[in-house]
Amino acid sequence: MESGDEQKQAxxxxxxxxxxxxxxxxxxxxxxxxxxxxxxDVAYDHYNGHAIDAERPRTALARKxxxxxxxxxxxxxxxxxxxxxxxxxxxxxxxxxxxxxVVHSAYLEILEEQGRASITRLIKASSQKPMRKTVEIDSxxxxxxxxxxxxxxxxxxxxxxxxxxxxLARGPIADARTPMLTRRFPPIRKAYERLRALLCHHR
Numbered sequence: 001m002e003s004g005d006e007q008k009q010a011x012x013x014x015x016x017x018x019x020x021x022x023x024x025x026x027x028x029x030x031x032x033x034x035x036x037x038x039x040x041d042v043a044y045d046h047y048n049g050h051a052i053d054a055e056r057p058r059t060a061l062a063r064k065x066x067x068x069x070x071x072x073x074x075x076x077x078x079x080x081x082x083x084x085x086x087x088x089x090x091x092x093x094x095x096x097x098x099x100x101x102v103v104h105s106a107y108l109e110i111l112e113e114q115g116r117a118s119i120t121r122l123i124k125a126s127s128q129k130p131m132r133k134t135v136e137i138d139s140x141x142x143x144x145x146x147x148x149x150x151x152x153x154x155x156x157x158x159x160x161x162x163x164x165x166x167x168l169a170r171g172p173i174a175d176a177r178t179p180m181l182t183r184r185f186p187p188i189r190k191a192y193e194r195l196r197a198l199l200c201h202h203r
Contacts, residue, residue, distance in 0.1 A: 018115045021139040021146070022102060028146040028153070029099050032092060035156035036064050042160050043071045046167035061096055065089055068156075075163065085159055088152050095149050101135055102142065108134070115139035 043049035044056050052070050057063040072085050105119035116138035122130045 018110075018112050018117070018139045021115070021142040025099055025102060025142050025146040025149070028149040029096070032095075032149050032153040032156070033061070033064075035153040035160065036061075036068060036092075038160040039068055039071070039156055039163075040064060042163050042167070043067070043075075046164065047071070047075060065093055065096075072159075085155070088155050092149070092152050092156075095145055095152070098145055099149075101133070102137060105133075105135075 040049065040057060043052070049056065049067070049071065052074065053063075053067050057067045069086055069089055072089075101119060101121065105121040108118045108120055110117040116136060118134065118136055120132055120134040123133050124130045
């Protein structure tokens with residue numbers, strides 16, 4: 001087995017940057033999905049989200065994004081929440097496709113010292129034959145998209161936080177059970193503040 005020093009010699013600076021950028025993208029998406037989940041929790045616990053979708057979206061990102069768009073359109077009519085948030089979900093959808101390429105593709109060639117790679121994956125549509133998507137990725141672009149994803153996560157967290165505060169200011173909700181987000185909010189708030197501090201560092 002190689003020692004730690006031998007491993008460091010085998011992995012140069014370019015190698016470290018390339019794989020670190022992929023890790024940063026994965027973490028950024030974990031933060032974005034946490035923000036989306038927080039918004040969904042607010043919708044179901046305080047804004048009758050069941051009227052939009054009887055079954056709470058839990059795993060499929062496409063369902064979560066679709067629900068959030070519908071929820072924002074509904075709540076913007078009553079709470080003066082700007083529909084401009086919809087644009088950020090459009091961008092998150094594009095970023096999600098990029099993340100999917102990076103995480104789920106086969107890597108045809110990796111030029112670690114140059115911080116780039118050629119990747120490919122099959123895209124299967126129900127009514128069409130599978131098509132192969134081959135793209136080039138690089139560490140600089142990956143980091144850029146990761147940072148933008150983190151910024152959008154902060155915006156979604158902010159929206160969830162604002163709507164929660166509006167709801168709580170009105171008093172107890174009809175359902176006497178403790179809402180899911182109220183139970184989870186301290187750790188979510190901590191993640192939110194950490195993310196905001198991180199983005200201030202990137203500026």
